[in-house]
Amino acid sequence: MIQDIGRNTIDTEFAKPKPQDSDYVLIFEKTDVFVVPETGSLPTYADWKRLGGDNSELVHIFEQAGTQFFTVLDPDDAIKQQLRREVSRYLRTVQPTWLRLGSVTALHLFQWFQNHRFCGCCGAPMKPDGKELAMRCTNDECHAVTYPAISPAIIVGIVNNGKILLTRSSVYKNPVYALVSGYMSVGETFETTVKREVKEETGLDVTNIQYYGNQPWGFSGAQMIGFWAELTGSDQVKLQEEELKEAGWYTPEEIPPAYEENPLDLTHYMIELFRAHKAPAQR
Ligand SMILES: [Zn+2]
Known part of the structure; x- marks a missing residue:
């Protein structure tokens, strides 16, 4: 990664x-x-x-x-x-x-x-602080300081009877196979974000949510936090079409060809782990 x-x-x-x-x-x-x-x-x-x-x-x-x-x-x-x-x-x-x-x-x-060239408090220009990694308001009566923001987002590998749920986004033109993912909302725990995103995007319910790993992902200003989870209840997917154009269950042998030889991102690293029968949920 x-x-x-x-x-x-x-x-x-x-x-x-x-x-x-x-x-x-x-x-x-x-x-x-x-x-x-x-x-x-x-x-x-x-x-x-x-x-x-x-x-x-x-x-x-x-x-x-x-x-x-x-x-x-x-x-x-x-x-x-x-x-x-x-x-x-x-x-x-x-x-x-x-x-x-x-x-x-x-x-x-x-x-x-x-995105922080102007102060959110008074509207005056901001400039790099010079003493720490921050932007400081140039208005002498304000001096608001703002620090770099990181958006936490979850990724979840959902496993059911030896299969994994792979998705394809409807947002991108040529989407690659991926896992369910989404940004945390204010007031959530990681586990409630996982359950909400899975339910919203696929209509499915998950249980036994296990933390796997995380990574910085500056392309989207995010910290990606990966989990494995097990399906509970029906395996019938109800797609949220604004987010996903496709979602289905795959055995390791049915997973489409690898996206990258050595995946940089946690999503494809987790998919390759499942293909190799090495995901924690497969043990
Ligand atoms: Zn200001």
């Missing part, structure tokens, strides 16, 4: 490191990322200097195992024009592989910065 590739410690303890040539300066626009055209690699500080970047625009966001990551809140067109634009999915394949966790985490933080 994305957090298991190596160099998996993201440190957001705030420091003001002097950028080194091998550090990264990640440039985004909305959900797109800019890469070096000749190599397809993410821009380093050496690239930033070569492109004529101004150091006063660099915002330090974290350290990943000795490498510093910076971003730029409002990059000049002159810089972006020298780079190649890719959609955020590109970060799933970026090399070296340990950069996948760092670059997706940088995207998460960039989007949070973008």
Whole structure:
């Protein structure tokens, strides 16, 4: 999974490191990322200097195992024009592989910065605090501070008589096979979120909900929390069509071909575990 590739410690303890040539300066626009055209690699500080970047625009966001990551809140067109634009999915394949966790985490933080340019209390502009990873209101009478937000979301592998429930989303154009998932609501426990999402999306009931694992998932600003659960009652699926176009029961041998050889995301890691007869619920 994305957090298991190596160099998996993201440190957001705030420091003001002097950028080194091998550090990264990640440039985004909305959900797109800019890469070096000749190599397809993410821009380093050496690239930033070569492109004529101004150091006063660099915002330090974290350290990943000795490498510093910076971003730029409002990059000049002159810089972006020298780079190649890719959609955020590109970060799933970026090399070296340990950069996948760092670059997706940088995207998460960039989007949070973008969505907090103005103060929610008084409407004045906000700017990076400079002492900690936070945005601070520039209005002297307000000084509101806001910290990066993480949205918890559950994933659940539902097992029944040696089969697993696989779903396909109706939200995406070419959906891959997945598991039931959804964001927590205020006031819920993980278990009540699991039961509610399963009931809403499929009409099914589950029991014996067991925590499995979790991962940061910056593509959607989320922390994904995985569970295994057993079906109770009827196995007849009633689809919530705004969310799912398909859901069905599969034995390990019937599961469609793997989405990725070494899945980055918890959903596909759990599906591959079931295919290999290694899911806790299969023991
Ligand atoms: Zn304010």
